[in-house]
Amino acid sequence: MKEHIAMYIATSLDVSIAREDGSIDCPGGTEGEGDNGWYGDFHNSIDTVIMGNKTYQKIHTLEEEFPYQYKACHVFSISAKGKEEYVEFVNEDVGDFIGRLTGDSRIWLAGVQN
Template sequence: MLSKRKLVLYIATSLDGYIATEDDSLEWLFKVEGEGDNGYSEFYNTVDTILIGRRTYDWIIEKEKGKFPYKNKKCYVFSKSESGKNEDVEFINRDVVEFTNEIKRLDGGNIWLVGGGVLLNSFIKERLVDEFIITISPTLIGHGISLFKKSDFELELKLNGIRRFNQFVELHYEVK
């Protein structure tokens, strides 16, 4: 029997809870001494599908200078203005809950929710995220783009594990 696919948020944050500066910079993250790839390859190999918000997708295309980093995965970008597909992604302009539940029922590996912000908040509110793998950088930014937005809901988690990658700490939670 196949196990149920999980939707996983895998992301890095500053110690004070920001995923980027207000101008979308991650320079603070790359200044910290890690260990190898900080568990990225191990996680990436568990995933065959990636969900991305449009703003994060545009940022990736700009920063990677058009070289899409997830070519060997099925990638969906949630967008209100774009539709269709290109060689790397399919743009989705559908109900997030309905679409996500459809792909979670398909056979395959885990699903990675890339990015944060508004899309993440809607996924959490609708209880679509099954696991949170959050890597904390020993950096205080002071302000920027928050990992979690203010919300009107509660979500209880269970700690599955803690790992250290030199100066980074990875916390792995599952939804109760």
């Protein structure tokens, strides 16, 4: 089986994902406690995360613990190189990189800009 690529984004009706100031709170806010189940099932269904460096840096301001530490995580960056504790930095075309991934991965494309 080839990789399955998922796009799972909280967005407003005008297709805003992040606010002009760079914040990524859910447009319109959320009600209730926790994730209300909207994210947990999806998070458990993926095994590979691909994100841009801005998304990766933002996660560090929002989370105490890296939320994808038990998944293969690739961060696309022009400036960062090599690996950090839970991620591998990549500086190449996103499509070419995904084309080289092998196995039955469920890949989440989370905030990649290329």
